[in-house]
């Protein structure tokens with residue numbers, strides 16, 4: 001969708017870039033010229049994706065990091081700046097989720113998800129934001145949202161609450177950092193094929209297919225459709241767009257709100 005070379009000379013950090021939607025975002029950014037830096041907990045998964053991006057002619061590196069670990073996040077991002085001289089873009093994509101009734105949820109279960117989604121996004125965004133401000137501004141951040149953050153979901157209150165926090169963080173920092181030329185937006189996907197969310201949340205026989213009847217366009221999203229929206233919002237073509245939430249769910253949430 002974007003002209004080739006749109007991200008030439010740029011460095012983009014993608015959390016959870018070793019699988020699912022994050023992996024596809026990384027592939028798109030690399031194909032558009034960015035050096036992509038992937039963060040995730042599993043070194044093997046990172047190695048595999050980095051190798052395959054390089055084989056396709058892209059520039060990529062992977063760093064094992066749990067986004068809940070502030071010290072590790074800061075150390076990794078400092079190493080990225082040392083190695084490449086800059087960070088221009090951040091995609092807060094890493095997330096954890098599982099279905100559990102709110103009255104059954106343990107404190108640790110709540111914390112696991114909230115600390116990955118909300119705290120992890122904060123750690124990465126504040127660290128990258130400080131770098132961008134120190135270098136004189138510019139740059140952009142996209143965080144991945146979820147429709148339950150907008151409308152609620154009884155089975156994933158931890159995730160919905162954390163993602164609602166990410167949306168509020170995005171709007172708040174868009175105001176605070178607009179004067180530095182830093183833009184922040186959210187992309188909110190509907191259910192997307194070949195992702196951890198589907199295997200984690202729609203594992204029951206027939207559950208994923210049954211969801212189709214609720215989607216006006218009659219199909220689930222594919223990962224490329226989400227990645228294209230993310231690359232657009234990160235790019236200079238979206239230079240006047242900040243603090244927004246782009247919902248890409250085939251119309252699923254229309255009529256709910």
Ligand SMILES: CCCCCCC/C=C/C(=O)SCCNC(=O)CCNC(=O)[C@H](O)C(C)(C)COP(=O)(O)OP(=O)(O)OC[C@H]1O[C@@H](n2cnc3c(N)ncnc32)[C@H](O)[C@@H]1OP(=O)(O)O
Nearest residue numbers: 095096097098099100106108109112113146191196197200
């Ligand atoms: C209409 C459209 C709606 C679409 C919504 C889709 C939104 C999608 C959002 C997503 O984020 S999808 C991403 C899916 N991918 C993943 O979840 C991969 C990463 N996940 C994980 O690493 C784990 O699942 C994790 C639990 C989130 C974190 O792993 P960690 O190793 O840190 O935690 P644990 O020690 O395993 O567990 C912590 C705590 O949580 C309890 N717990 C774990 N799973 C469940 C479960 N299925 N049900 C209830 N509780 C669970 C676990 O027991 C621990 O609690 P305590 O036992 O210690 O009290």
Ligand SMILES: NC(=O)C1=CN([C@@H]2O[C@H](COP(=O)(O)OP(=O)(O)OC[C@H]3O[C@@H](n4cnc5c(N)ncnc54)[C@H](OP(=O)(O)O)[C@@H]3O)[C@@H](O)[C@H]2O)C=CC1
Nearest residue numbers: 016019020021040041042066067094095191192195196197
């Ligand atoms: N797929 C869908 O239908 C939808 C997805 N979303 C959102 O899209 C994003 C991607 O989802 P999806 O592709 O399904 O997810 P996946 O489960 O496929 O991928 C999640 C990625 O996040 C990484 N990750 C998880 N926890 C951590 C952590 N603590 N630190 C660092 N990395 C971590 C995982 O790597 P590792 O395990 O190696 O750490 C993995 O690479 C998420 O934000 C999700 O909430 C929103 C709506 C719908």
